[in-house]
Amino acid sequence: MQIAHYNVAFQGQSYTPNVFRGEHNLISLEVNLSLNHCADRVRVLFGGGSNFAAKLKDPIDITLGDEQSKPIVFRGKIAHLSFQATCIIIDAQKSEHSLFALHFNQLFQKQSCGAIVREILSRASLDSGNIEDGITLSHYPLGIRWSGYDHIQALAQKNDFIFFSNADNQFHFQKPIKKASKKKFSYKKDILELQNTEHLPEYEGFLVYGEGAASVKGEDAENWLHKNPDDYSGKAGKGNTWIEEHPELSNKQISLEVSKKIQKSFQRKKTSGKIVTLGAAEIFPGDCISISDCPMASCNKTFMVFSVRHIFNRTDGFISQFTFMDIE
Structure with a gap:
């Protein structure tokens, strides 16, 4: 214990x-x-x-x-x-729960996803940490049907970014990065429980349709009715295809970029797992940990921590549970 x-x-x-x-x-x-x-x-x-x-x-x-x-x-x-x-x-x-209660109308034009996230955090009176710009959108209507949190998650998905806060309640909007391992865990030494799961992907192709006929062109929208959809769509990969519509993407190049980011996000989820260790309070979501000496070779590498659960009680003492995903 x-x-x-x-x-x-x-x-x-x-x-x-x-x-x-x-x-x-x-x-x-x-x-x-x-x-x-x-x-x-x-x-x-x-x-x-x-x-x-x-x-x-x-x-x-x-x-x-x-x-x-x-x-x-x-x-x-x-x-x-x-x-x-x-x-x-x-x-x-x-304090991040205040994002659920935040609803307001605003139209952003030619703004980066990061700039939109900064505005949402400012409206919620939350502190910004590392906010990366990501892709630039031709327009983005921020409406009251979605909460501020829902909009940030939608913007994160377009960029294959993660959104989280640190212990000081600073909020970060950034790409997942393979960092130096914050702690190394050895099988049969400091690992109490280990689970590693590999999933066969349901989708291997990812098709994104960008700006449609109406867009924000006003009277000029008629020309878009005759436009070839291939001119504003992008596809990454082949096989069973996942299809999404993102009318705020203005051309084929940006649609292709987003489709590749969605593909990468799906691929990262092919491997996931959980590890239970003696208490390790220094590990936070977004940190990287490494596992060694495991009989299953695919476990012996570096993973990114997705969630953390620290438990202390008089029966079990202090233990930590981490769920992780592949960062390759």
Whole structure:
């Protein structure tokens, strides 16, 4: 069993393993972080009792680790409080959830995807980190039928980008990069559970149709009715074909570029897996990890972490679960 060194801080109070708070001692802690999902959240269980100093919307900071390192793994606000006979449950979420509530109308013309994402984050009063430009769109109507989060995900898909926030709640919109492995895990040494799955792809061809007849040409749209669809479509790969329409793509070249990015995104998902290890709080979504000494040769390489789940309780101690995907 690995013992966690933690600090859960809110309302000016800190809960650590070395501080005894009687009936309000921490019982368990679970942190969930993920790429491309508004799933960053934490659940903390305390012993029950009266005079508990937590309120909805209180800021909460959590550090977690071991004797050598205790990084900040979560910084958010309390979203749910449950007072029960034997325990008190706190559920907290990060600021990215405000993107779900953000709806507004705006037409962007000749703007990069990154510029549109910066505007959405600014409207939501969120901090921008590394925001890469990506492709430039002839136009992009941002409408109230979709939330700000939905629009960012749609823009990420066009570029084969990932969208995520770090522990300091800075938001990043960037291509997945094979970085130096942040930690190496060895089979039968520090891996408690390993699952690696390879999928036969359902689609091998990817066809993207770009700007259509109406476009934003106004009275000039009539000429588009006679245009050959091949002039504004692009296809990557052969075989069973996945078809998408992106009217904001203005020509064949940009449609072909997007089809290749979608193809690459699908190919990356052919290999996925899960690893359970002793607590490793220094790993965040988007980091790379490497696996070695596994009998299955395809596992012995570097993967990108897609989601992270840290669990600490009095029964299992401190363990971490990572889902990963191929970054090649």
